[in-house]
Amino acid sequence: MEAAKNSTTDAPLVRVKGLSAGYGGEPAIVDLDFEVGPGVRVGVLGQNGGGKSTLFKVLLGDLAPYGGEIELPYRCGTVPQTERSRLDYPVTALDVALMGYLGRLPWWRRPGRRERREALEALARVGLAEKANARFGTLSGGQRQRVLVARALVQDARLLLLDEPFSGLDSPSAELLDRLIERLAEEGRSVMIATHDLDQARSWDLVLCLNKRQIAFGAPGDVLTREVIEATYGAQVTVINGGRKGEPGERRRGLSAILPPHHHRDER
Numbered sequence: 001m002e003a004a005k006n007s008t009t010d011a012p013l014v015r016v017k018g019l020s021a022g023y024g025g026e027p028a029i030v031d032l033d034f035e036v037g038p039g040v041r042v043g044v045l046g047q048n049g050g051g052k053s054t055l056f057k058v059l060l061g062d063l064a065p066y067g068g069e070i071e072l073p074y075r076c077g078t079v080p081q082t083e084r085s086r087l088d089y090p091v092t093a094l095d096v097a098l099m100g101y102l103g104r105l106p107w108w109r110r111p112g113r114r115e116r117r118e119a120l121e122a123l124a125r126v127g128l129a130e131k132a133n134a135r136f137g138t139l140s141g142g143q144r145q146r147v148l149v150a151r152a153l154v155q156d157a158r159l160l161l162l163d164e165p166f167s168g169l170d171s172p173s174a175e176l177l178d179r180l181i182e183r184l185a186e187e188g189r190s191v192m193i194a195t196h197d198l199d200q201a202r203s204w205d206l207v208l209c210l211n212k213r214q215i216a217f218g219a220p221g222d223v224l225t226r227e228v229i230e231a232t233y234g235a236q237v238t239v240i241n242g243g244r245k246g247e248p249g250e251r252r253r254g255l256s257a258i259l260p261p262h263h264h265r266d267e268r
């Protein structure tokens, strides 16, 4: 768990070149080119079906790409959406954090005392030490997201992929999660966050805008122009506050957009 802190290199945690992928037919993503160094938060923006989850599946090795190159020199962990239907399993928060050892321990070894201690430390780092023995399914949406972050810490993931982690969270829970993501970045991990929230993404370091192909990648202040927002969300979006960056009419936080309703699952 200490590896990221001790990192002295600025080498990218992920580099993607000419990447395309899909599910056997037409590609769902084409021609993605980006790289993410250590210690950054990247908002992955796009409309429903824009390819955000597909990109994450490819980075996690769950989906083979059609073409292109991916370099992932370090471990990559995921914080998936937790669906209500899967919450009946009788596992505790500690059990879930311990799952981070799957694939890290040799096949004959079960997690022992040391692994339990590390998993408890990971739960403490996400502010959930006292919930270690609580059933995962009884936790709030925000607490479940943080347990899954603890699991990624146990995996020693340097790059964390969070799929719409804020959906369904009330604002105190969202704030806790946002601060946790900030701390992860401060210790040299990078976090890619699929989101529909343009304003929130504006507070992160980079944005990757997808609409099957890569529309833009860069600092939000540089790339989130009206054209990019419209190309990312298609014709269904209403851009408000007028003007480009620096033009009259632009507010301090830049352009905003009214996004179409989307299918956020209620995570609470």
Ligand SMILES: Nc1ncnc2c1ncn2[C@@H]1O[C@H](COP(=O)(O)OP(=O)(O)OP(=O)(O)O)[C@@H](O)[C@H]1O
Pocket: 023, 028, 046, 047, 048, 049, 050, 051, 052, 053, 054, 055
């Ligand atoms: N298992 C699958 N089999 C076939 N096609 C799929 C599968 N999963 C996704 N797709 C298709 O791939 C495209 C990209 O979907 P993806 O789930 O990556 O988008 P997304 O940006 O994550 O969307 P959302 O915001 O709705 O989660 C869509 O056209 C979708 O229908």
